[in-house]
Amino acid sequence: MRYISTRGEAPALGFEEVLLTGLATDGGLYVPESLPHFSLEEIRSWRGLPYAELAYNVMYPFVEDAIPADAFRKMLDETYSVFTHKAVAPLVQIDSNEWVMELFRGPTLAFKDFALQLLGRLLDYVLEKRNQHVVIMGATSGDTGSAAIEGCRRCKHVDIFILHPYQRVSEVQRRQMTTVQGDNIHNIAVKGNFDDCQRMVKESFGDQSFLGGKTQLAAVNSINWARIMAQIVYYFQASLSLGGPDRSMAFSVPTGNFGDIFAGYLAKKMGLPISQLVIATNRNDILHRFMSGNKYEQHQLEHTLSPSMDIMVSSNFERLLFDLHGRDGAAVKTLLENASKGPVSIEDYRWKHARKVFDSDAVDDKSTCDTIRDIFEQNEYLLDPHTAIGVQAARNCRRDLAVPMITLGTAHPAKFPDAIAESGLSLKPQLPAHMADLFEREERYTVLDNNLGEVHDFIAKHWKNA
Numbered sequence: 383m384r385y386i387s388t389r390g391e392a393p394a395l396g397f398e399e400v401l402l403t404g405l406a407t408d409g410g411l412y413v414p415e416s417l418p419h420f421s422l423e424e425i426r427s428w429r430g431l432p433y434a435e436l437a438y439n440v441m442y443p444f445v446e447d448a449i450p451a452d453a454f455r456k457m458l459d460e461t462y463s464v465f466t467h468k469a470v471a472p473l474v475q476i477d478s479n480e481w482v483m484e485l486f487r488g489p490t491l492a493f494k495d496f497a498l499q500l501l502g503r504l505l506d507y508v509l510e511k512r513n514q515h516v517v518i519m520g521a522t523s524g525d526t527g528s529a530a531i532e533g534c535r536r537c538k539h540v541d542i543f544i545l546h547p548y549q550r551v552s553e554v555q556r557r558q559m560t561t562v563q564g565d566n567i568h569n570i571a572v573k574g575n576f577d578d579c580q581r582m583v584k585e586s587f588g589d590q591s592f593l594g595g596k597t598q599l600a601a602v603n604s605i606n607w608a609r610i611m612a613q614i615v616y617y618f619q620a621s622l623s624l625g626g627p628d629r630s631m632a633f634s635v636p637t638g639n640f641g642d643i644f645a646g647y648l649a650k651k652m653g654l655p656i657s658q659l660v661i662a663t664n665r666n667d668i669l670h671r672f673m674s675g676n677k678y679e680q681h682q683l684e685h686t687l688s689p690s691m692d693i694m695v696s697s698n699f700e701r702l703l704f705d706l707h708g709r710d711g712a713a714v715k716t717l718l719e720n721a722s723k724g725p726v727s728i729e730d731y732r733w734k735h736a737r738k739v740f741d742s743d744a745v746d747d748k749s750t751c752d753t754i755r756d757i758f759e760q761n762e763y764l765l766d767p768h769t770a771i772g773v774q775a776a777r778n779c780r781r782d783l784a785v786p787m788i789t790l791g792t793a794h795p796a797k798f799p800d801a802i803a804e805s806g807l808s809l810k811p812q813l814p815a816h817m818a819d820l821f822e823r824e825e826r827y828t829v830l831d832n833n834l835g836e837v838h839d840f841i842a843k844h845w846k847n848a
């Protein structure tokens with residue numbers, strides 16, 4: 383399998399290189415040159431498989447040039463055995479033909495564990511083979527950081543530096559990052575917002591001279607193809623559990639960087655019958671504005687009760703734009719260059735093509751809280767604010783009541799106690815037993831100014847062999 387850039391100029395790469403690269407040299411994102419396609423018969427034959435085996439079937443075509451089948455199976459068994467539910471991604475019914483897929487049974491209680499537990503193992507495997515070291519530099523609005531740190535804490539060949547916006551992640555989220563001990567783990571709190579952190583990471587990939595040529599950067603944010611790949615699997619899992627592929631499914635996905643929902647779009651292209659994908663955003667609604675009015679325009683960042691979705695631009699949206707433009711990298715490049723200067727639209731027929739499967743909605747904090755409260759009062763089931771946005775958007779956008787509607791449950795409610803309190807419920811969500819002492823653990827992080835030079839100096843000084 384070869385991977386090509388969405389901007390059409392960078393060289394095509396194999397899986398190993400794509401895993402280690404991050405952004406393409408032309409500023410684009412890597413996507414598979416072609417996707418594997420599974421027949422209904424083949425998908426049907428996967429019914430009842432344990433999660434790790436299903437994951438093998440769905441993902442092996444993407445990695446087969448780089449990793450022997452046995453090694454990959456072993457990696458997947460290890461990856462998904464750290465989840466605390468035997469089904470790995472269990473479904474919970476919340477109404478007639480309406481479901482939440484709980485993707486928060488991993489070590490950091492958010493769906494990002496699905497990809498990052500695997501990514502850490504993939505990286506160490508490939509780096510061991512190549513006798514190479516990398517510095518991971520990542521930006522987080524909360525959940526990515528802890529999941530990346532948990533995913534890489536045992537990697538021998540990786541130092542990890544995670545930038546989070548100072549005082550802008552929840553205390554649980556911060557502690558999940560800063561209490562992990564390990565001399566290859568470094569937390570940096572930047573006095574800025576998430577987009578400042580993300581911009582620093584992007585610029586660092588463009589010019590890595592601060593590392594003195596002794597190591598190289600690798601990405602763990604959702605521009606890394608391997609993360610998207612791992613997220614395709616649970617769409618198959620949910621569908622197979624509810625009668626797929628012999629009936630189609632609808633998914634509602636709490637969306638920030640467009641990684642998780644893009645994986646759903648790929649599952650559909652790989653043959654899984656999906657009739658609707660709902661892009662659920664909070665007040666940072668650039669994607670909703672695009673989907674409802676074909677206008678792509680950056681607004682000011684707003685801070686909401688769902689911080690993991692507080693972003694101004696969704697990096698992975700570029701991957702969809704690439705497809706919508708018939709995989710013409712030059713067209714994507716021009717469009718995105720224009721988009722950085724002001725509002726842009728795409729040709730009407732391309733936009734209508736996207737609208738065939740994608741719907742969207744933006745849910746504000748008040749409505750998020752109402753949903754948390756309603757679902758709790760109806761079912762005694764507690765949603766986290768991100769998942770609540772997904773559930774509310776699903777209800778507002780539902781096309782066909784006969785099609786199962788599955789909202790991706792992206793985080794455990796105990797990660798966001800403020801939103802639960804705001805919703806008027808008097809209960810305090812409990813952390814699962816294995817994390818009950820989180821507030822007693824010792825924290826370690828460094829606060830730096832919103833200044834790329836300072837961050838570079840820190841990294842250059844602190845990676846293992848510096």
Ligand SMILES: *Cc1c(COP(=O)(O)O)cnc(C)c1O
Nearest residue numbers: 525638639640641642690792793
């Ligand atoms: C990261 C995250 C999202 C957004 O996912 P994207 O892939 O960036 O769209 C939604 N909810 C939670 C809890 C998250 O951590």
